[in-house]
Amino acid sequence: MPKLVELARLLNAKLLGQPNAEVTRARPFELASEGDVTLALDTAYVARVSESRATAIIVANPIEGASQHLLVARDPKLAFARAIELLHRVQYEPLGVSADLVAGTGTVLGAQLSVHPRVTIGRDVVIGDRVTMHPGVVIGDRCKIGDDTVIQANVTIYRECTIGKRVIIHAGAVIGADGFGFVPDEEGRQVKLLQLGSVRIEDDCEIGANSAVDRGGFGETVLRRGVKLDNLVQVGHNCDIGENTVVAALAGFSGGTRVGRGCVIAGQVGTNQHMTIGDGATLTGRTAVTKNVRPGAIMAGMPAQDYNAWRRSQVLYSRLPRMADRLRRLEKIVEALTRSSATSAD
16 A cells, blocks of 8 residues: 555655555545545535545645645646556556467467457557457458557457557447548449558557547548547548547547647537647537637637637527517617608608
8 A cells, every 4th residue: 555655756746644644545525535545626625625534635735724634736636647547557467368369361469468259350460569459359451559559349440550559449449441532423423432541540549439530541540649539539531630639529520630739629529621720729519610720729619719709609699589679679669760750741
């Protein structure tokens, strides 16, 4: 069990309390008890610190009179995330390779693997060390999978895709399916544009359940280092998602979209083809991107506009029924005055 002085050092936090006190797990505020470290992030929880039975509480500022040990951190939520990892991380133990693995010719398997039953690997595939593949995983020909990557059940990775190190791909995701490209012929029938490119997912990315990352038409679709996709995200062909960008569920990027570094893309965001979203931009839920977004912008609405302008427009929109009523009343007054004026003139 780690002592608080050790935990404070690892979290880069200031300890207010006994250095030799011990914690064994991280738990939410409502459930925390003796031996736990928890988080008091907003004012409502800070006001209830005296009620907590936790051994230690991560906070942003010292709390006068608190009986618990406090870990004061510049970013309490980040500190709590790291505490969870430190206290609950499971040490990797290789399970070996299932006897029913199907692997094509020329495939190279790394060391210390955990390959569950019913995994199928194509030809000339390179699998790194300490890779975990759960049941139902299918990996196409000439793929490369980096060290310490975890591929959950029923993931399909099409041919010639490259997956980096320490990547997590959740159940049901599809990597490298054909991009959506068709051209109507003279009779209106849709002719498929063959998708000849590939997908490259760099180190430390995470792909949510049932998400899809399509292969490039000719070049690559790229998820750069540290990208995190939620469940049910669609990344179209030839998209390029920048480092450490996070994307919430049900977002979709049309082909050729470029997303910068460190962007925050909320749920149900959608883009037109070939849009560019600058570094550090934030797109709030259901934003429809129909033109390029400048770096650092906060955008909202359909179509996308500056967030503050969108908020003002929403306030005005909510007032439209009352404004319409007032307008009708004014029209009646004007009409009555016009009739009265015409009568007087006669």
